[in-house]
Amino acid sequence: MNELRELSAGELAGLVAAGEISAREVVEDALSSIAARDGLLGAFLRVDREGALAAAAAVDEKMAAGEDVGPLAGVPVGLKDNLCVRGREITCGSRILAGHRAPYDAAVVERLRRAGAVPLGQLNMDEFAMGSSNENSGYGPVRNPWDPARVPGGSSGGAAAAVAARECPVSLGSDTGGSIRQPASLCGVVGLKPTYGRVSRYGLIAYASSLDQIGPFARTVEDAALVLEAIAGHDPRDSTSAPVEVPSYVDLLDRPPSLARLGVPRQCFAEGMEPEVEKAFRAALEVYRKEGIDVVEIDLPRIPYSVACYYILSTAEASSNLARFDGVQYGLRVGQEEGMLEMYRRTRQEGFGEEVKRRIMLGTYVLSSGYYEAYYARAQRVRRLIKQDFDEAFSRCEFVLMPTAPSTAFPLGEKTADPLQMYLSDIFTIGVNLAGLPAVSVPCGFSADGLPVGMQVIAPPFQEAGMLRAAKAFQDQTDFHCRRPEADRDVSPPAGKRGEQAG
Amino acid sequence: MSKWETVIGLEVHVQLGTRSKIFCRCPVEWGGDPNTRVCPVCLGLPGVLPVLNRRAVELGVKAGLALNCEIARFSKFDRKNYYYPDLPKAYQVSQYDCPLNGPGWLEIPNGGETKRIGITRAHLEEDAGKLVHFSSAKASGVDYNRTGVPLLEIVSEPDLRSPAEAGTYLRTLRTVMRYVEVSECDMEKGSFRCDANISLRPAGSTRLGTKVEIKNLNSFKGVEKALEYEEIRQRRILEKGGELVQETRLFDADAGTTHSMRTKEEAQDYRYFPDPDLVPVVLEEEWIEDIRRSLPELPATRAARFVRDYGLPEYDAGVLTSEKPLADYYEAVAAAADPKLASNWVMVELQGRLKEAGKDIGSSPVSPENLAELLNLIQEGTISGKIAKTVFVEMFEKGRAAGTIVEEEGLRQISDTDELTAVVEAVIAANPGPVEDLHGGKKKAIGFLVGQVMKETRGQANPREVNRIIARCLGLK
Numbered sequence: 008m009n010e011l012r013e014l015s016a017g018e019l020a021g022l023v024a025a026g027e028i029s030a031r032e033v034v035e036d037a038l039s040s041i042a043a044r045d046g047l048l049g050a051f052l053r054v055d056r057e058g059a060l061a062a063a064a065a066v067d068e069k070m071a072a073g074e075d076v077g078p079l080a081g082v083p084v085g086l087k088d089n090l091c092v093r094g095r096e097i098t099c100g101s102r103i104l105a106g107h108r109a110p111y112d113a114a115v116v117e118r119l120r121r122a123g124a125v126p127l128g129q130l131n132m133d134e135f136a137m138g139s140s141n142e143n144s145g146y147g148p149v150r151n152p153w154d155p156a157r158v159p160g161g162s163s164g165g166a167a168a169a170v171a172a173r174e175c176p177v178s179l180g181s182d183t184g185g186s187i188r189q190p191a192s193l194c195g196v197v198g199l200k201p202t203y204g205r206v207s208r209y210g211l212i213a214y215a216s217s218l219d220q221i222g223p224f225a226r227t228v229e230d231a232a233l234v235l236e237a238i239a240g241h242d243p244r245d246s247t248s249a250p251v252e253v254p255s256y257v258d259l260l261d262r263p264p265s266l267a268r269l270g271v272p273r274q275c276f277a278e279g280m281e282p283e284v285e286k287a288f289r290a291a292l293e294v295y296r297k298e299g300i301d302v303v304e305i306d307l308p309r310i311p312y313s314v315a316c317y318y319i320l321s322t323a324e325a326s327s328n329l330a331r332f333d334g335v336q337y338g339l340r341v342g343q344e345e346g347m348l349e350m351y352r353r354t355r356q357e358g359f360g361e362e363v364k365r366r367i368m369l370g371t372y373v374l375s376s377g378y379y380e381a382y383y384a385r386a387q388r389v390r391r392l393i394k395q396d397f398d399e400a401f402s403r404c405e406f407v408l409m410p411t412a413p414s415t416a417f418p419l420g421e422k423t424a425d426p427l428q429m430y431l432s433d434i435f436t437i438g439v440n441l442a443g444l445p446a447v448s449v450p451c452g453f454s455a456d457g458l459p460v461g462m463q464v465i466a467p468p469f470q471e472a473g474m475l476r477a478a479k480a481f482q483d484q485t486d487f488h489c490r491r492p493e494a495d496r497d498v499s500p501p502a503g504k505r506g507e508q509a510g
Numbered sequence: 511m512s513k514w515e516t517v518i519g520l521e522v523h524v525q526l527g528t529r530s531k532i533f534c535r536c537p538v539e540w541g542g543d544p545n546t547r548v549c550p551v552c553l554g555l556p557g558v559l560p561v562l563n564r565r566a567v568e569l570g571v572k573a574g575l576a577l578n579c580e581i582a583r584f585s586k587f588d589r590k591n592y593y594y595p596d597l598p599k600a601y602q603v604s605q606y607d608c609p610l611n612g613p614g615w616l617e618i619p620n621g622g623e624t625k626r627i628g629i630t631r632a633h634l635e636e637d638a639g640k641l642v643h644f645s646s647a648k649a650s651g652v653d654y655n656r657t658g659v660p661l662l663e664i665v666s667e668p669d670l671r672s673p674a675e676a677g678t679y680l681r682t683l684r685t686v687m688r689y690v691e692v693s694e695c696d697m698e699k700g701s702f703r704c705d706a707n708i709s710l711r712p713a714g715s716t717r718l719g720t721k722v723e724i725k726n727l728n729s730f731k732g733v734e735k736a737l738e739y740e741e742i743r744q745r746r747i748l749e750k751g752g753e754l755v756q757e758t759r760l761f762d763a764d765a766g767t768t769h770s771m772r773t774k775e776e777a778q779d780y781r782y783f784p785d786p787d788l789v790p791v792v793l794e795e796e797w798i799e800d801i802r803r804s805l806p807e808l809p810a811t812r813a814a815r816f817v818r819d820y821g822l823p824e825y826d827a828g829v830l831t832s833e834k835p836l837a838d839y840y841e842a843v844a845a846a847a848d849p850k851l852a853s854n855w856v857m858v859e860l861q862g863r864l865k866e867a868g869k870d871i872g873s874s875p876v877s878p879e880n881l882a883e884l885l886n887l888i889q890e891g892t893i894s895g896k897i898a899k900t901v902f903v904e905m906f907e908k909g910r911a912a913g914t915i916v917e918e919e920g921l922r923q924i925s926d927t928d929e930l931t932a933v934v935e936a937v938i939a940a941n942p943g944p945v946e947d948l949h950g951g952k953k954k955a956i957g958f959l960v961g962q963v964m965k966e967t968r969g970q971a972n973p974r975e976v977n978r979i980i981a982r983c984l985g986l987k
Contacts, residue, residue, distance in 0.1 A: 091557045104556070111550055113557060212556040217786035245559050246789050324786055327589050330600030331554050335652070351593055374591075374781035383783060 023081035030066035030081030077123030085178035103358025113210020130165030160190030185436025192411035192461025203443035204249035207242030215321035270305035270404030287452025326370030411461035525701035532660035533560030544653035552658035554598035579614030609633035628667030673737035820849035842878030884912035
């Protein structure tokens with residue numbers, strides 16, 4: 008039984024569909040893996056044991072009845088705590104939403120269920136997806152499976168750590184400025200951010216609506232393709248979801264890669280990355296070259312402005328998106344006996360963490376009368392220029408390669424006192440969100456001290472199939488994705504057991 | 511002449527007559543138990559997204575066309591951010607710098623002439639909920655049934671010059687909106703709401719004075735009263751050499767006064783920005799043309815046509831075209847009967863009966879075809895106008911056709927000369943007194959004799975014939 012957790016989602020679904028193992032066995036193995044390891048890691052905020060076993064039983068019943076069980080039959084999927092599951096508590100990693108239960112399933116959860124997958128529980132995250140280390144969670148940090156003294160990245164830290172630690176084969180996160188790719192890079196797993204509009208945002212608690220996109224974490228490119236295929240597609244409930252046909256990403260993976268030319272932006276070397284990251288990235292480029300693929304230098308001249316542009320636009324949207332957490336309808340309410348204004352003030356003061364407050368204030372400021380033109384409107388123009396940079400780049404190459412993060416996983420607490428330093432963790436990922444492009448981060452090497460390094464493949468809009476093929480071409484020539492973190496061995500939880508909580 | 515000129519502009523919120531809300535599928539209906547017409551989307555629960563109701567856009571365009579507005583081929587939605595418990599997302603989805611309808615105008619009657627009032631814009635937005643205050647407890651509740659109901663905010667230019675003119679504008683606007691079936695415009699149900707901006711300036715000046723916005727105007731009368739009060743209040747301040755404060759004032763309908771709610775300094779910064787959850791509205795020419803073609807003839811045009819084609823007085827044409835169903839009814843009658851007779855009967859008999867019965871034209875028990883039949887019976891001399899009124903009551907109450915009633919109850923007018931001559935001769939024989947009077951030159955006495963004949967014939971005699979026969983029998987000229 009113990010080896011089940013080593014299998015990929017595709018393998019597990021295949022075994023379940025063939026009747027060789029039951030969905031119940033798969034889910035029970037995931038639950039025992041979480042019980043054994045998550046006390047240390049803190050990846051899960053809530054494990055839905057009952058719901059998961061019931062969903063597994065439903066798959067097994069379908070099997071017994073000879074019905075189609077779907078491409079993700081019995082596959083346990085961890086969900087970032089900003090994806091709604093009907094009847095389950097959802098907090099976005101924030102104290103302000105403690106106790107709030109979602110009355111409906113997010114579109115991606117519906118689609119996962121339809122594909123036979125089993126929602127396993129809610130994964131820890133930076134509060135309202137704001138952060139790059141998962142240290143902004145209102146419920147404690149997540150530890151990196153490769154070194155528990157280090158961060159897993161963020162904001163989808165729990166989703167990355169859980170997959171790296173074999174607590175579940177795949178998970179879903181959300182990516183607004185790198186929140187899937189950066190933790191994937193720091194945890195040595197595959198993390199995919201789809202084209203804006205590829206996956207419905209219905210049921211994703213918004214951070215910055217024009218940038219947010221849901222995507223999978225997996226240990227292989229194949230599994231990322233499998234999950235993307237299940238969750239992608241137009242949804243009439245999301246006006247920004249694109250009516251673009253979803254190809255079979257899984258089938259298209261097997262087509263011979265028609266890769267001819269990859270581009271590497273000049274700017275990424277100028278932006279300052281750790282030598283170990285640069286070394287791994289340059290070595291990765293050689294892997295492609297050896298396969299006879301041209302790797303050319305390209306120019307993304309406006310990329311250096313992406314962080315500034317992002318922190319204006321994302322915070323502006325967030326200041327409005329998070330205004331509804333006011334203590335009136337749901338979640339935390341403090342100070343109602345002191346009147347309406349005092350209730351608003353105290354609820355938000357006590358419910359939100361420091362980083363969230365910082366971004367709400369920044370966003371409120373840039374939208375203020377008299378400042379709108381100087382900040383918000385100008386940032387919108389910069390955003391268009393960054394998109395143009397990518398458009399031009401794609402006329403010179405098929406895909407763009409970049410390191411995913413400028414550093415490997417850093418120690419817990421190292422950057423918490425310096426928000427600007429923390430913001431720079433997303434220097435390579437933010438441009439992709441501003442341009443609405445798809446990108447996938449794959450493990451591309453290890454530092455001397457054994458920490459994973461990630462590389463992202465960036466594609467033109469809706470070219471996920473080709474992007475996945477390019478990523479797989481790299482994976483096929485390397486074994487970085489096969490390495491297992493230290494924490495993947497069972498460890499007993501330190502003092503203050505977390506792990507499984509009633510949800 | 512007053513040395514001050516009054517300048518008024520109105521902001522009217524018209525509730526669009528869609529079946530469902532503007533961004534979700536919840537039904538739009540008035541009243542109902544609190545929070546029974548809500549869903550996660552209109553409640554603004556975490557994770558939900560809005561989807562624009564196509565019908566709301568269609569009605570918005572229809573209203574825009576009726577107001578001669580430039581229809582924007584590209585418009586978008588913006589968020590108006592502010593905190594209030596009746597606003598579940600803490601922002602209202604509205605349209606800021608790219609409204610659905612650009613500049614237009616509305617013509618209002620102005621002492622026999624018309625005056626053109628400029629429309630600045632008309633944009634779509636969502637309604638908020640309602641606070642419910644419990645007098646017993648120290649608490650308030652929120653009813654979100656109204657949250658997300660589609661509204662069209664119609665902003666006029668400061669072209670109105672008196673409270674009465676403002677009232678006329680509102681009534682005309684309401685008529686047009688009802689006419690094109692965009693909204694019921696029921697002020698009592700809140701589907702037609704108005705805020706007013708008013709300022710005064712020295713007569714002859716072209717610069718606008720400091721304006722005051724008045725809220726809480728719940729009736730046409732209220733709008734006029736509030737503006738009249740404000741006109742006097744402002745004039746008094748200005749005449750004393752004082753300065754006005756730009757502010758928002760609330761109207762107290764009971765007291766007939768206004769009082770300050772907040773000044774400009776206290777005004778909120780709404781931090782408008784484009785709503786990233788909605789995509790811009792891009793309209794195709796063909797769709798706009800389809801809507802244009804679906805527009806009915808507007809009341810002013812129709813009234814002019816009634817005067818021209820049916821020979822009606824302007825007043826009658828105005829009354830008959832004030833509501834589309836009434837005008838439609840009238841035209842259906844006029845198509846099959848004498849238009850002038852039709853006008854009188856629709857305006858007086860039918861409207862009177864309907865009012866008495868508490869019904870509207872749409873639920874009239876007498877169809878236009880039946881009314882036309884009745885009018886034709888009068889016209890042909892089959893029944894008298896007097897009998898017709900009796901027949902009409904029967905038609906209205908029992909829903910029967912005019913012809914059937916006349917036949918079954920033997921109400922046919924007697925025009926047969928022989929038959930009438932016999933009755934006349936009998937009446938003359940029985941009333942020597944009045945006959946004497948008549949011969950003696952008291953011409954009025956003929957009325958008595960005619961009355962007697964009518965009585966003998968149970969009102970069925972043709973009065974004109976009776977007059978003629980009496981005159982002949984008595985050898986009168």
